[in-house]
Amino acid sequence: MVKSKSQKRRAPARRHTRPTPVVDRDTEGRILEAAHAVFVRRGTAGARMQEIAATAGVNPALLHYYFRSKERLSAAVFQRAAGELLPSVISVLASDRSLTEKVESVIDLELSHLSRAPYLPGYIISELAHHPERAVQLVTSLTGLVPAEVGRRVFGALRLQIADAVRRRRIHPIEPEQFVVNLLSLCIFPIAARPMLMALFGADDKSFSRFIEHRRRDLPAFFLRAIRP
Amino acid sequence: MVKSKSQKRRAPARRHTRPTPVVDRDTEGRILEAAHAVFVRRGTAGARMQEIAATAGVNPALLHYYFRSKERLSAAVFQRAAGELLPSVISVLASDRSLTEKVESVIDLELSHLSRAPYLPGYIISELAHHPERAVQLVTSLTGLVPAEVGRRVFGALRLQIADAVRRRRIHPIEPEQFVVNLLSLCIFPIAARPMLMALFGADDKSFSRFIEHRRRDLPAFFLRAIRP
DNA sequence: GTCTATATGTTGATAGAC
DNA sequence: GTCTATCAACATATAGAC
Numbered sequence: 001m002v003k004s005k006s007q008k009r010r011a012p013a014r015r016h017t018r019p020t021p022v023v024d025r026d027t028e029g030r031i032l033e034a035a036h037a038v039f040v041r042r043g044t045a046g047a048r049m050q051e052i053a054a055t056a057g058v059n060p061a062l063l064h065y066y067f068r069s070k071e072r073l074s075a076a077v078f079q080r081a082a083g084e085l086l087p088s089v090i091s092v093l094a095s096d097r098s099l100t101e102k103v104e105s106v107i108d109l110e111l112s113h114l115s116r117a118p119y120l121p122g123y124i125i126s127e128l129a130h131h132p133e134r135a136v137q138l139v140t141s142l143t144g145l146v147p148a149e150v151g152r153r154v155f156g157a158l159r160l161q162i163a164d165a166v167r168r169r170r171i172h173p174i175e176p177e178q179f180v181v182n183l184l185s186l187c188i189f190p191i192a193a194r195p196m197l198m199a200l201f202g203a204d205d206k207s208f209s210r211f212i213e214h215r216r217r218d219l220p221a222f223f224l225r226a227i228r229p
Numbered sequence: 230m231v232k233s234k235s236q237k238r239r240a241p242a243r244r245h246t247r248p249t250p251v252v253d254r255d256t257e258g259r260i261l262e263a264a265h266a267v268f269v270r271r272g273t274a275g276a277r278m279q280e281i282a283a284t285a286g287v288n289p290a291l292l293h294y295y296f297r298s299k300e301r302l303s304a305a306v307f308q309r310a311a312g313e314l315l316p317s318v319i320s321v322l323a324s325d326r327s328l329t330e331k332v333e334s335v336i337d338l339e340l341s342h343l344s345r346a347p348y349l350p351g352y353i354i355s356e357l358a359h360h361p362e363r364a365v366q367l368v369t370s371l372t373g374l375v376p377a378e379v380g381r382r383v384f385g386a387l388r389l390q391i392a393d394a395v396r397r398r399r400i401h402p403i404e405p406e407q408f409v410v411n412l413l414s415l416c417i418f419p420i421a422a423r424p425m426l427m428a429l430f431g432a433d434d435k436s437f438s439r440f441i442e443h444r445r446r447d448l449p450a451f452f453l454r455a456i457r458p
Numbered sequence: 459g460t461c462t463a464t465a466t467g468t469t470g471a472t473a474g475a476c
Numbered sequence: 477g478t479c480t481a482t483c484a485a486c487a488t489a490t491a492g493a494c
Contacts, residue, residue: 027477043355045275049470059479064471119358126272126355128424129348135428148431155430172454177430177440178447185418190410192421195357199364201384201406202377211406218407225401226455256459278488288461293489 028066030056032076035063039077040123044130047074075134078127082138084113085120090143093180094154099165099227103183104220110187111216115209121192155180171227179227186219257295259285261305264292268306269352273359276303304363307356311367313342314349319372322409323383328394328456332412333449339416340445344438350421384409400456408456415448 025033034056039047049070053060067073092105114120128135136147143150158176165171190197190212198208254262263285268276278299282289296302321334343350357364365376372379387405394400419426419441427437 043272043274043359045272046359048468050468059477060470061472061480062478065477068471070470122354122358124425125351125421128422129351130272130275132424132427135424138425139428146431147428150429151431174447174451175443178444178451181419181426181444182415182451184422185414186411188422189414189418192354193357193413193417195361195364196353196367197410199368199376200379202375202380214404215407215410218403222403222407222411222455225457226451228454228457277486279486289488290462290490291460294459297489299488 027056027058027062031058031063031066031073032080035073035077036080039074040081040117040119043123043126044074044078049073078124078131078134079138079141081120082124083142084117085124086138087142088113089184090154093158099161099171100224103223106183107187107216107219107223110184111191111212111219114188114191115212118191118194121188125192166229169229172229174227182226183223186223190215256285256287256291260287260292260295260302261309264302264306265309268303269310269346269348272352272355273303273307278302307353307360307363308367308370310349311353312371313346314353315367316371317342318413319383322387328390328400329453332452335412336416336445336448336452339413340420340441340448343417343420344441347420347423350417354421395458398458401458403456411455412452415452419444 031052035047035052038052038055042048042051047070049063050060052073053063063070063073067076088109089106092102092109095102097105128138139145139147139150143154145153155176158179162171162174162176162179166173194208197211198204201208201211203211260281264276264281267281267284271277271280276299278292279289281302282292292299292302296305317338318335321331321338324331326334368374368376368379372383374382384405387408391400391403391405391408395402423437426440427433430437430440432440
């Protein structure tokens with residue numbers, strides 16, 4: 001058995017006798033990767049530890065050896081999954097680029113990332129609905145700030161940038177929070193709601209991909225028109 | 230025991246000796262209502278039949294008497310839940326009102342409905358991710374058309390209306406599908422992602438409600454600017 | 459139609475050998 | 477660190493009395 005309830009388990013010693021390709025990671029890494037795949041596809045409650053073990057190609061008992069419980073494993077996976085989605089956006093928004101560039105970058109980043117991980121938004125949304133407390137933990141771990149502080153710093157800088165652009169008659173006044181939410185909505189929702197939209201459009205996979213490609217092309221202009229004066 | 234695997238169970242005979250307030254529905258109705266509450270809050274896989282029975286105030290065995298299995302109960306609940314979200318929007322979009330009126334109506338309808346049922350979008354998104362086949366069934370039951378036909382009719386009419394407005398230089402060209410998806414994204418995503426956004430903003434319930442109220446006020450103009458020529 | 463009692467099958471988790 | 481064997485705790489589902 002293992003240490004006790006205390007803290008992080010030490011990672012298994014790496015063998016340095018040969019390089020470590022992604023397909024042949026250390027056990028902990030393989031479990032995490034498999035768990036990610038299964039949790040994201042089935043949802044936390046629907047995921048089975050046994051399926052995760054099978055996917056990782058390891059003995060089921062090892063999941064508990066490394067992560068102690070399904071709850072902890074799911075928390076680790078959530079952190080990892082959410083960490084893929086937001087940091088790049090936050091860094092773009094917090095950069096010193098122009099508003100136009102920010103809009104274009106965020107749209108490009110989000111759409112290309114999400115089209116490769118279409119289950120991600122739905123998983124994160126659903127996970128946060130059932131564990132709202134993880135949202136705070138998530139934002140904190142991503143930014144190193146408590147939420148109230150994030151609001152002040154990230155949105156504070158954006159507010160100044162917007163106010164400046166408004167003063168120069170470049171854009172219509174808008175709260176920075178609304179600016180960001182509008183941008184994220186237009187990127188994320190279509191991917192998250194993909195099955196519903198496909199049914200609504202009578203689209204198959206291929207034509208829905210075309211739809212997203214059209215979006216990548218048209219969305220920046222759409223958004224920029226919306227914030228014009 | 231019951232009929233067999235055949236079809237719909239007859240609803241229990243209604244007692245006409247007194248009116249039927251919502252709180253004292255017939256058993257089937259109470260089960261459905263309780264199941265709705267539990268499935269939407271916990272997700273389908275996370276929901277427990279026992280909790281549904283307790284919420285409805287009925288014996289657990291009755292759930293199976295009326296709905297035969299958790300699977301069937303969850304399908305009934307999904308139909309009911311999704312049926313609350315889309316029909317009003319579709320009827321507005323398919324009406325003969327102006328584009329401006331359509332935009333304003335959809336935003337108002339969605340935001341007021343969703344602010345009262347914040348779990349709904351997340352539930353539907355997550356449910357469809359795990360049961361994509363239900364999307365077709367849903368669209369069909371709502372519109373009475375197969376998806377391919379919906380695309381043609383609903384979006385066909387909208388396409389003409391947009392083309393006409395473009396010809397009269399009232400709006401910028403846009404595909405009707407993109408028009409609808411943009412509109413729905415801006416309404417639905419902020420509610421679905423509420424826990425994440427609250428953490429990101431450092432907002433509490435009250436200030437997030439204010440955020441949504443600001444949205445209700447500003448979103449129509451935002452969207453209408455985006456489709457200007 | 460509604461109840462009690464129970465069957466049946468999983469699931470997360472652990473003990474202990476290697 | 478990894479395996480086999482196994483447990484206790486549910487969860488869904490049914491049988492049968494009332």
